[in-house]
Amino acid sequence: MEYLSKVIDETFRNFNPAFSIPRMALDDININDYIIPKGWKVLVWTRAVHLDPETYVNPKDFLPSRWDNQKLKAGSFLPFGAGSRICPGADFARLTIFIFLHYFLLNYKLEQINPGGPIVYLPYQRRADNCLANIIKLQPSLHLPSPSC
Numbered sequence: 229m230e231y232l233s234k235v236i237d238e239t240f241r242n243f244n245p246a247f248s249i250p251r252m253a254l255d256d257i258n259i260n261d262y263i264i265p266k267g268w269k270v271l272v273w274t275r276a277v278h279l280d281p282e283t284y285v286n287p288k289d290f291l292p293s294r295w296d297n298q299k300l301k302a303g304s305f306l307p308f309g310a311g312s313r314i315c316p317g318a319d320f321a322r323l324t325i326f327i328f329l330h331y332f333l334l335n336y337k338l339e340q341i342n343p344g345g346p347i348v349y350l351p352y353q354r355r356a357d358n359c360l361a362n363i364i365k366l367q368p369s370l371h372l373p374s375p376s377c
């Protein structure tokens with residue numbers, strides 16, 4: 229269970245569903261000597277944040293174990309945004325994904341159709357065939373109640 233949580237965070241880091249977070253400057257603002265004039269709109273490019281090698285060693289590698297002792301600076305992990313507009317559904321979304329994956333992985337086996345196939349990098353890193361796979365239902369396990377319960 230602890231490991232699954234790391235798999236989910238690593239998936240969000242690599243394949244963030246929200247590719248950017250929009251904001252508007254309410255005043256003229258200076259960020260690293262760039263002036264953003266009042267009223268201008270800005271996109272926080274989460275992919276660049278999540279693949280920053282200064283925060284994440286070998287950022288393109290899918291490594292759930294990187295979350296074992298990961299100490300994050302504020303703003304370096306933004307799958308649900310940040311600040312006062314942070315996604316209010318974050319905990320619900322994470323819990324739903326967690327429960328789904330838990331039962332899915334216990335009860336189904338995935339067989340990749342093109343293992344080792346080519347990888348594409350835009351708009352995010354993924355197998356060119358989107359990891360096409362056969363999904364095989366396993367024998368009923370002790371983890372689910374039988375229909376007679």
Ligand code: HEM
Pocket residue numbers: 245246249250306307308309310311312313314315316317318320321
């Ligand atoms: C994997 C699932 C989800 C992802 C990746 C996601 C991501 C995000 C992101 C990046 C934002 C913008 C935050 C910001 O501007 O700082 C956002 C806003 C929002 N999300 Fe989600 N979200 C998810 C699921 C959900 C769910 C399940 C709900 C509701 C049950 C939800 C409701 C909202 C709402 C209402 C906002 C607007 C908040 C505001 O502007 O004040 N989201 N979400």
